Amino acid sequence: MPGPSGCRVGPRPSTQATRERPTMTTKLHAGASYFLSGVMQGKKADGEGIAGTVPQDYRREMKDAILAVDHGAAIIEPWDLVGAEVQKIYRDGTPQSAMFEADADVKHCFEVCVDAAAHADVVVSFLPEASMGSAVEIYAAKQAGKPVLVIAPGTMAQNWVVRSYADRVFPSIDALQTWLASQNAADRAAPTARVHHDSLATYARVWALQRLVDMTLGGNQTLSVEATNAYLEALLFAILLAIVGVTGSVRAQLGTALCIAAVTFVKAPYVxxxxxxxxxxxxxxxxxxxxxxxxxSKSLRLEPSAGERASLFAAASSLIQEQMGLLYVAAGFWKLNSSFLSPRHSCAPVFLLQLFADILTPRGLELPAVLASALGQMAPLMVLVGELSLGVLLLLPSRTLNRLGVALALLFHTAVAVCPPPNNVAIFSMLCASRLVLALPCGFDAAATELKALVGGAGARRSPPLVARLYYAAAAVAVAIAAALADHREALAFFDWGLPLFVALGAFVCRAVFLDGEGATSMPTAAETLPLWRLRFGIRSLTLFYAFGAIVLGVHDQGQPHMYANLRLHGGSNHYLMPTGLLQTLFEGADPRSPLGDFSGGVVRIEQTTSPSLNAAYPAEYTTQFSSRTRQLLMQAGHTGRMWNPMLTLITSCEAPWDPKGGTPFVKYTLPALELRRFVHELRRKGEAFELTYTRLHKATDARTRVSSAQGTTITLREDGKGGRSCTVISGGGLVGGVAAAIGLGKPCDADELVLLPPPSAIARKLLLFEPYPIVEGDEEEVHCFGP
Incomplete structure (x- = not known):
């Protein structure tokens, strides 16, 4: 190390080729993670990117030397770590000259690298000259008790940082490889060599568990798949998912995912x-x-190596985190409409007050009327702000804010999962938890390693700390409580297995949040930089179109991220900022047989029907399934106390049919003309006899019109289920038209009447399944709560 006058202080350079320090007590093991430290800028401080650094060829040489000895080693490359952070901080296409102008960005990226060095298994540093950054990385690694191997040619072996903190000093990369080879041979002879934790395999197992729960408990019995042998399908996927769970193979995971995607396509649009x-x-x-x-340039038949799996997991976790953030933002954004923010009509008070009514009341606790009213009034805004916030937190380039976003999401999904039937959606909460954990790759890795040690998994390096044992003991109690809350067998002959399973997975994710904040092991990244910007752009664009564009155009309704949002997609828009269903509006008068004819026909009002299938599916009021206490609290909060969920009937075996003999009046509802054509086609395919009266509303009808009395043309269709049918038009419309049709007045329908047209195109029948909007007379200006 140079003295004050530029003279070297200390002994002259040693001629020893490789120097071992007595401080090296950690034995290297097969599959270890290696952080590649080394001089970057050195004495240079200008230039952009590679141009601003000393030659970096040594990094490839170090990587090759390590992998030549240990093929399963995971390489952590600082260039890749910084590149991943750059993709989060800056927009695609940002020139290098515009990057790192802010000191905060430099500090953040440097701290990511230092943190990675501190938590890698080994740090290997190439120092042909002094490097301030490498010195900090070496110091951080030693403070964490990690071994440091330094290649220090010539006089750099006498540098005080090298002499103080290096466990081994080598004159060349070849000398490093020779020494690693001797260590590798000894490691192969040792029976207790530990394999580095495989986060991608752990994610594959979490994925398989979530998929298995979803396919066995989620339910998907639809009009379009009567011929599907459900038991054979379940057995096939159980075998495939078991293979993924046992092997942790990413190829098996993706192969199974493709099979599931094919089945989903068959069942669409009932998904x-x-x-x-x-x-x-x-x-x-x-x-x-x-x-x-x-x-x-590798075959798809080969499973990725350890380093490749680490790189793939890092890239996938970052991209899936962005997708989840966008989807949460969309779920909140579409709730920014007049109906959801109306405490009288919103779905938010239904969920919140049902929690208090059905969980507290049976246990002798009552929610005061004043508090119930206040909660009901605040619920819409609370949910809107909560969903938007957690989505934004997941998208921001800050690990601290990401952790906060995941924690907020867990809280939100716990409330949703605990909600009693018919609004229990613990399966959805479990899905989100299984993807949210990817926002915390470091915490995920640490939590998985800790849990593996807790259950005594092979290769566990040490016993988990006492705090971890106490935490999972508390988690077991929470699962038991969840199981008690999930037991609805006495009232509904139903046990919600999704709830305790979600709580178990949620406990794991919560532990990952804590460990990530504690400074969990940094994730390895392979040395190769993937051309991610184009892939990210494509995936982002597809996710954005699904989450926002499809609703604006009106090309998708059921399956969109507008769950319980009271959002209107036909007959105008109730959103404060965006239009919805533009194609139905623009092409209302188009020829129904033209390429865009699926969007023609406008809006229809269903006046009455005798169809058992249609009455079972639409509008499907579930209010009668609420407890009396739930309805009482809703009324106290100024809510209508009513809720509909037609898709629960169409997609699952649950039903809430309207009974003509039950004494309750028929609830009229509106549909896009496309949905009427699709459903009539399904009824004919089933051979069902029915009578249907509907009114084609005039083009002027929009979201603010009192649709119960809106004018139009009323049509009555009668079918015998054997191909015979009659269609009558009553020009008067409304109730008068319905009575006239009943006594045989009117004229025959034209050939282009909606119910006489061919069914919608195949692609429309696969993508377009629209929600009905129930009409509550005297309270029609807003869309009433419906799900999902």
């Missing part, structure tokens, strides 16, 4: 929004895997 969330996130992993295989 949940969560099915689309799963497809999008699985697509990200698939695309990145294919890109990685192509960049490495």
């Amino acid at each position: 949940w929004d969560c099915d689309y969330w799963l497809l999008l996130t699985d697509l990200s992993l698939l695309v990145l895997f294919l890109a990685h295989r192509r960049s490495a």
